[in-house]
Amino acid sequence: MLCEGDVVGYEVSILRRWLDRNLGTKPLVDLWPCGTGAAIFGVSDAIGRSRPIVVIEDRDYRSIDEARTETATKQARRAERGLRILRWQTWRRNEIENYLVDPEIAAPCLASVFDCPADDVKALLDGLLPALAVHQAFQRGFYRTRQTWSETDPSLALPNNLALSPVWNDSTMQAVSPSFDVAFQRFQKNVSTWRNRLATPSGVGQILAEVRSSYEQWCNPALTDRFWLEDWSGKDVLQWLRITLAARFGWRDRLTGNRTKLVWAKLNRARRDEQDRPIEAELKPFLVRAFLEHLTALKSGELRDEWQAILAVFAAYRDQLSERSGWLPGLGE
């Protein structure tokens, strides 16, 4: 299974436990965090012919339908190249942190760590959300821009119609090289066309409209709204919640055991991240455990269905193999 994030990331920690707890060793699932969505593409190429893979990537700021269409296209294109993709999908929410920042999960968990009432955590989160609306609207705009730009980037048109591959001749039983002069003339024409198509004004207008529309949609978030939980960057929300809690209730120093209220105002982004990183690392096991307990206790609902569906892919593969050969793939027993 390929996912985003790093080897100590939330994806791996959660998925590892979820898969081991529910599938055991049948089948035996290797979990590979690949860093970014782009890297997943490359890794799938590297291993997809030697073993079946399941891919789960961040939805980011795509709509659910866009994400579904794109991943279906990716799966089909990979399959055309001989890769065995059992499923290529995105999270239903923006990214994995969106599952952890759910108030029903984060509030009691963080309350126990920061030694404050869970309602206080919810109240702080409720107060924090409006402050993040502008940031999230622009983040969505930037993301959409990058996606659009790569679609309209005419540099992809440079190799068009060049016919560079050798041609096989059955009579002479030899490969024949295309003419360089002919190819080069066509290439010169492609370059000329490309130069004329850079950065059209209408493309810029589209980006501006996208940002405005996002902000109008998101400017008054409330704790009970779904859009911030599903469509915003959970990583950003979680970080700002940590910053708020550490400032209000303090953070425990491991060496002295004392709790100190942290200051953030004069820190630039790099220094802020540096101060936040150990807090995030310490909180991670608590949040992961809280999420898995919550998920395990669910009897129904969209969240449960989404995570059960991940298991179903592996279970179907396992059942398919055992029907075929009567042998259960798993550990070497």
Next chain:
Amino acid sequence: MKLHEINVQKFRCIENMRLSFENALGQVQPVTVLVGPNGCGKTSVLFAIVQALRGIMGYRTDDVPEPAELDIFRSGNGEGFTRTRPRVSVTLHVEFDSSELQAIPQVFEDTMYLHNEPRPSAIGNGRVTVDWKYPPSLRSDGTPLPTWYVDRLMPRHALPWFKGRLYAIRGWRDQKLSRLSLLDEIGGPMLFPQDRNLKTRVTGASIAQGEAEESRAEENVYGRSREKTVWEILKYLGQLAADGGGIIGGMETWEGRIKEQFNRICAPKEYLGFLYHPNDPQGSPYFKDGASTYSLSVASSGEQVILEYITRMTYPSPMNHSLVLIDEPEVHLHPGWVRQLYHALPSIGQDNQFILTTHSSEMRELAVQDGVHIDLGDLQR
């Protein structure tokens, strides 16, 4: 009993090491994994814990030899001359949890016939510092104290608390405890050493005839018995249950407790008990997985390892609220079962603290994801 911190000086390959087993909240982590290559001191940390506790808790194990001159750290260079003799020093910061703080005084009352000691004096928040040194200090007559003697306890009146488990076991065996569950509420240390042969310890399959005879001879001469295999224990407990005995408390039997724990951890597999069949007149421990039933002798290594931990931590005395030390638990295990075992450990017994050592990158990765690893060296070395 929980171990918050250990300081080790000049023990085997460790010159000076301080390890904390707490998380961000100052609570002891249920599992801590010490990671490092051979020779970095992982096993030495476990042995240090056992050496410091064996005397005051009456914990007997042949897996950790009595300390000797060779256990004193030797530096590789010619420096470090001193006027005092080098000594091993192990300091443990332990805590008796709330259930022990209530159960141990009751045990002392129930077992007065054994020791004639009063209830132990209160130790406030349950925190005790244990200092053990080797070579031990000298008596006033110049003779050395026993090697298991603790050099210092803080608070000084905490010594009786460490005897609570020993008295509970004896009182339970003599059926003198006011509540059978008292033994479940008091912890102690337990070590699963590195050099164990799975087949021998679980099924006894590798014990050759000659070896068995040698073992019986040893039993007669030294009065020590070979450690029972898991198979033998399960057979005994199965027979006890069949005869209506082996009751721990209420309606619970030893065999029933092992079944419950195994079934919970390894579901949907089940442990059925020690059973006989016309095709198996000698009987075996049997398992069920869906429609298939199979004996322990053909169970996977992973199932055998988990069953071993459950069985030895249940009988002859249950390990709850205890400090369980496991040296290289990944031995004999496929990476998939390493993961299963890692996830299963916190469910074995109640409120136990596990300290594992490993040089498996699989286990290290799991521990890193949970933030419970302590790197004692570079595994890539």
